[in-house]
Each structure stands twice: as C-alpha cells, then as structure tokens.
Amino acid sequence: MPGSARSTIFALASGVGRAGVAVYRLSGPEAGRALESLAGGPLPPARQACRRKLYGTDGELVDDGLVLWFPAPHSFTGEDVVELQLHGGRAVASAVTEALLDLSLRPAEPGEFSRRAFEAGKLDLTQAEAIADLVAADTAAQRRQALGQLGGGLGHLYEDWRQRLLRFQAHLEADIDFSDEDLPGGLSEGARDGLAILAAEIDRHLADGGRGERLREGLSVAIVGAPNVGKSSLLNRIAGRDAAIVSSQAGTTRDVIEVHLDLGGYPVVVADTAGLRDTAEVVEEEGVRRARARAESSDVRLVVFDAELLPELDDSSLGLVGEGSLVVVNKGDRAGREIPETIAGQAVLLVSALDGAGIDAMLTALQARAAAILDGTGAPAITRARHRVALEEAVAAIGRALAAPLAELAAEDVRMAVRAIGRITGRVDVEDMLDLVFREFCIGK
Numbered sequence: 001m002p003g004s005a006r007s008t009i010f011a012l013a014s015g016v017g018r019a020g021v022a023v024y025r026l027s028g029p030e031a032g033r034a035l036e037s038l039a040g041g042p043l044p045p046a047r048q049a050c051r052r053k054l055y056g057t058d059g060e061l062v063d064d065g066l067v068l069w070f071p072a073p074h075s076f077t078g079e080d081v082v083e084l085q086l087h088g089g090r091a092v093a094s095a096v097t098e099a100l101l102d103l104s105l106r107p108a109e110p111g112e113f114s115r116r117a118f119e120a121g122k123l124d125l126t127q128a129e130a131i132a133d134l135v136a137a138d139t140a141a142q143r144r145q146a147l148g149q150l151g152g153g154l155g156h157l158y159e160d161w162r163q164r165l166l167r168f169q170a171h172l173e174a175d176i177d178f179s180d181e182d183l184p185g186g187l188s189e190g191a192r193d194g195l196a197i198l199a200a201e202i203d204r205h206l207a208d209g210g211r212g213e214r215l216r217e218g219l220s221v222a223i224v225g226a227p228n229v230g231k232s233s234l235l236n237r238i239a240g241r242d243a244a245i246v247s248s249q250a251g252t253t254r255d256v257i258e259v260h261l262d263l264g265g266y267p268v269v270v271a272d273t274a275g276l277r278d279t280a281e282v283v284e285e286e287g288v289r290r291a292r293a294r295a296e297s298s299d300v301r302l303v304v305f306d307a308e309l310l311p312e313l314d315d316s317s318l319g320l321v322g323e324g325s326l327v328v329v330n331k332g333d334r335a336g337r338e339i340p341e342t343i344a345g346q347a348v349l350l351v352s353a354l355d356g357a358g359i360d361a362m363l364t365a366l367q368a369r370a371a372a373i374l375d376g377t378g379a380p381a382i383t384r385a386r387h388r389v390a391l392e393e394a395v396a397a398i399g400r401a402l403a404a405p406l407a408e409l410a411a412e413d414v415r416m417a418v419r420a421i422g423r424i425t426g427r428v429d430v431e432d433m434l435d436l437v438f439r440e441f442c443i444g445k
Contacts, residue, residue: 054084
C-alpha cells in the first residue's frame with residue numbers, strides 16, 4: 001500500500017454525499033498538530049467530544065462541529081487519531097479537504113486505517129477482513145457473522161491451532177536436538193498423537209459446505225423449468241417489481257436475470273433462467289445452456305411446473321428435482337384438477353404468481369432451506385477462500401508429518417503447517433498478501 005506509516009492520513013469515514021453529519025478521520029504523528037491548527041487552540045481532553053469552530057489556513061471559518069482526540073497508542077490505528085464530526089454538505093467537505101491538504105496531510109488509500117491498525121497489533125487479519133464484511137453487510141445474518149469475526153472468534157480459533165502446532169514442533173525438535181539429554185520420554189509420539197487430533201479438528205472445520213463464504217456472497221437460488229410455466233412472473237412476484245420481462249411467447253427469457261433479497265435475515269440471490277427445451281435458435285440455445293449451468297451450480301433450485309399441464313411433467317425439469325430442490329407448481333389459480341402432494345419424492349408447493357397465493361408459504365420454505373444451509377452450530381465459519389486454501393495446506397502438511405519416517409522431516413512439515421495457519425491471521429511475514437486483503441475496503445476504513 002502506498003505511503004509511509006510516518007505520514008498522516010485523512011479521509012471522510014462516513015458516506016459520500018449530502019448528509020446531516022459527516023465524520024472525518026485523521027491518523028498519524030501530525031494529527032494533533034492539524035487539529036490545533038484547525039481549531040486555533042490546544043487539544044481537547046482525550047476521548048471527549050468537544051465543540052470547536054474550525055478554520056482554514058487562510059483564517060476563514062470552515063465549520064462549527066464536534067472534535068475528538070485519541071492520543072496514541074489508545075486509538076483504532078495505534079497512532080494519534082482525530083475525528084471531526086461536521087455538517088455533511090459538499091461545500092464543507094471541499095473546505096475541510098483543502099484545509100487538511102494545506103496542512104500537508106495525505107488522503108488515505110482504501111483500507112489504510114485498518115492496515116495501520118493491523119500493523120500496530122490492534123487487529124489480526126481476520127478481524128480486519130471482518131470490518132470490510134461489516135461495512136458491506138446487507139442482512140442480519142451477514143452482520144452477525146462479521147461481528148463474531150471482528151470479536152476475534154475466528155482469529156482465536158486459528159491462533160489456538162497455531163500455538164498447538166508450535167508446541168508439537170518444539171517437542172519434535174527437542175527429540176532431535178537433545179536426544180542425549182534427560183528429557184521426558186515419548187515426546188515425538190505424543191506430538192504425533194496431538195497432530196492427528198488437530199488434523200481431525202481442522203478437517204471438521206473445512207467440512208462446513210462453504211457456509212461462511214455463502215453467507216458473505218448470498219445463497220444462490222435458480223428458478224428453472226420449461227417455457228411458459230411462469231418463472232419470470234414468479235421472480236417478479238418474489239422481487240415485488242418487474243425485474244423480468246413476462247410474455248406468453250416461449251423463449252422470451254434468454255439470459256440469467258438476478259434479484260438480491262433479504263430473506264428473513266439471510267442474503268439470497270434468486271435467478272430467473274431460460275425455459276428448458278430443445279431449440280434450433282442459436283441465442284435461445286445459449287440461454288438454455290446457461291440455465292442448466294446455473295441450475296447445477298446453485299445452492300437451491302426452484303423447479304417450476306405448470307398446474308394446467310398436470311399430470312404431464314416436463315422431463316428436463318423433472319431431472320432437476322432432487323435433494324437440493326423445492327418443487328413449485330405455478331398457476332394454482334387455474335388448476336382444474338387435483339394437485340399431487342409430491343413430485344419425484346419432493347413436497348409440492350402450490351402457488352399463483354398472478355394473485356400471490358401460496359407465495360408466502362414458498363418463501364417460508366426457502367427461508368428454512370437457507371437457514372439449514374447457512375446456520376452453523378455457533379462455531380466460527382470460514383469466510384474467505386484464502387482461509388480455506390491455507391487450512392488445506394496445513395492439513396496436507398500435518399498428513400506428511402504423520403507419515404514421515406524421520407523426526408527431522410516431521411518437524412519440517414509441522415513448521416510448514418504453522419506458517420500456513422499463521423498466514424490467515426498475519427502471524428508470519430505476510431507483506432505479499434496485505435494489499436490483496438486491504439484493497440477490498442472502502443475509503444476511511
């Protein structure tokens with residue numbers, strides 16, 4: 001990340017645009033001097049909000065607001081930090097920015113405040129990532145997961161594993177380096193037993209079905225079925241708006257159309273797809289291919305059938321009914337015959353996209369499916385692909401250590417496992433990954 005840790009940075013930490021209040025954050029060795037210059041007086045008491053008039057370097061009044069002073073090391077970044085709570089107009093923002101630039105402060109890069117907090121030991125990398133997740137959270141479940149990670153739940157778990165690995169490594173190396181000394185017996189054997197137990201714990205952690213990553217990105221739901229069964233009308237009814245074009249002409253939907261929903265606190269991405277049928281039309285054929293691909297990759301499939309066509313069942317749609325599916329029979333308002341309770345062993349949800357009948361029950365079933373997939377046992381969940389890759393590397397290294405014929409080889413593999421887990425929290429040299437981690441952040445965080 002550009003810039004030096006000795007420079008003093010500033011940013012608008014609240015949202016961009018007109019608002020009642022705007023919060024500016026300053027961090028670095030010149031933060032206190034900048035506040036004294038802006039306020040034309042001494043620094044206020046630490047961690048107390050005080051009202052001050054702020055002036056530019058030309059002596060013109062910029063604004064009248066609240067200022068807070070957080071001297072190092074008792075601040076978010078571990079440096080001297082100032083927060084200015086001012087009026088949120090564009091003219092104020094322009095004047096404040098000009099005044100801070102005149103005082104030789106530098107605009108912060110995305111994530112730079114959090115990176116400085118990490119470098120000062122205020123956060124580990126998992127907590128820094130949690131700040132970005134909390135800012136981006138759209139649903140209650142995403143917020144809860146981010147707050148749990150920010151509270152250190154994930155970092156503490158990984159640090160416990162790292163410390164145990166270090167202890168096993170020390171026991172193995174003690175057996176190597178001090179074999180002639182009067183050491184307790186069975187150090188290597190005990191280390192190997194502990195490594196086997198730890199590997200099993202990490203394997204259970206990895207076998208979470210991608211719960212944390214899915215919660216961050218949103219549960220993927222695909223609406224699939226034959227042409228003209230009402231998939232687009234169903235999407236519009238769920239979204240509460242005309243997100244997709246509805247037409248009686250088969251093949252109207254050519255591409256995947258997505259709608260993002262907050263379903264009982266869970267993030268859900270519902271996709272309308274092209275009708276499944278054989279076609280010689282090139283564009284529609286590509287739409288059908290994409291529909292099948294989306295159905296295969298989705299977490300949940302809403303397989304839609306037409307009530308007017310029962311008991312006939314479209315074979316292409318029927319082939320998509322399975323454990324990860326909800327069977328929806330649409331056009332219930334036109335049903336002229338008895339609707340079966342199940343199709344291909346799955347309970348039928350009778351709805352009408354036209355008048356909304358049965359939609360609430362369908363959404364309740366979808367919410368229950370989302371909860372079953374995304375809710376854990378309370379244990380911290382893996383939230384990033386880089387966490388998963390590092391843990392898989394650690395398990396592989398432990399496996400090699402357990403199979404190693406010599407203690408020297410086992411100790412080296414344990415050292416590799418320590419480094420793999422350390423990369424998650426930043427307990428090793430992680431300079432190469434810092435830009436990747438912090439570039440996801442917004443300005444002012």
